[in-house]
Amino acid sequence: MSDVTRRSLLATGAVLLREGGVASPEYDASELLAHVLGVTRGGLVLVDHISDEQSDRYLSLITRRAAREPLQHLTGAAYFRHVELAVGPGVFVPRPETELLAGWAIEQASRVLRATGADPVVVDLCTGSGAIAKSIADEVPGARIHAVELDEAACAWAARNLSGTGVDLRQGDMEQAFDELAGSVDVVVCNPPYIPLDAWESVATEARDHDPDLALYSGQDGLDAMRVLEERAALLLRPGGVVGAEHADEQGPDGVGGGAPAVFAATGRWADVRDNRDLAGRPRFTTARLAR
Incomplete structure (x- = not known):
């Protein structure tokens, strides 16, 4: 032709x-x-x-x-940092903005490796397709990575994507995940659900109609999963370990009640609570260090 x-x-x-x-x-x-x-x-x-x-x-x-069927569902693939992921119905399609959170986790794990010479221990909660965990495995060889996903269908996609990477993937609730690692983790990273239940009309059609609800919505203010994450990260991390979690634009420090950063700052367990902006200048993810 x-x-x-x-x-x-x-x-x-x-x-x-x-x-x-x-x-x-x-x-x-x-x-x-x-x-x-x-x-x-x-x-x-x-x-x-x-x-x-x-x-x-x-x-x-x-x-x-x-x-408005997602492009990635039609091609069967999504690209995230330097890795390719299989995606389709039943799993949240990773977004480009989440690459910044993954990059932060990679930097923190690499810092541990340089400082101690020991393999960093990383936990990826709400792993979804396994995008963040796979990126860390790709860019920080030797990191001991653990990932958990609650949804059965999403966990099947993660298993496919993480096959051969050495990532310890489990299906389950992050609220009870990895008790045996308590006090030994260097980095906890999470892209939790964060959309308020009454905000579904504002969600893009591709996400609202095709991404699993479990990956999108989290209580009346969208921060229920963030509160669970704060408690689990405090249990898992060693003193001085760090946590990073994505949130909605409106959940930055200027959000209602101080947004996601306030979830960490209010407990008194965390130092260096910071919010980080994406490439468009929007509040995108919160990071904090467990106080020693």
Whole structure:
């Protein structure tokens, strides 16, 4: 098929996605065509033949994406820092902003390794697809990583993604996870559910209709899971160990009641309670150090 037809397919796809309210129509149109053809987005310019079957498959995927089915569900993959993850129905699709939290955890684990020469012990609570745990395993070889996920379907995706990494993955509630590690963990990291129950209408269609509710909602103020995390991290960490947890934009230090940072600061157990902004300057995750 000619280059004009390839461009025509992409243009048609972008128009349909834009009409469906997709935020990045050109990007998604290119990703889907690359997926159908088995090439990278950059490799599309090298394709000189597209069959009618491939064209029909592409337009079918475009229709599903225009109906706001997540792009990653259609391609079966999500990319997070330097790793690829298998994703689909039943698991929360990792977001780019969470890469900053993962980067923080990687930096903290690496710091322990440099300072002590010992393999850092890291716990990833609410691991979901296993994105953070897999990134730490990828970038901090030798780290002893433990991860837990409550939802059965999500845990199955995590098991697939963490296979061969050496991560100790368990299915269960973070409130009771890893009692045997009490007082020995260097880094606790968590991307918990944090959407208030009455805020579901504000959630993007892709997340509201396709991500599991267990990964999204957390009580009336969205901070119920954060409170559980604070208690569990205080139990697991060694004195001087650190915790990092993602939260919603509105749950930074200027949020109601001081937001996520206040959950840690109010207990008196933590030093160096800080909130961290994402690349767009929005409050994104809280970090704290267990007081010695």
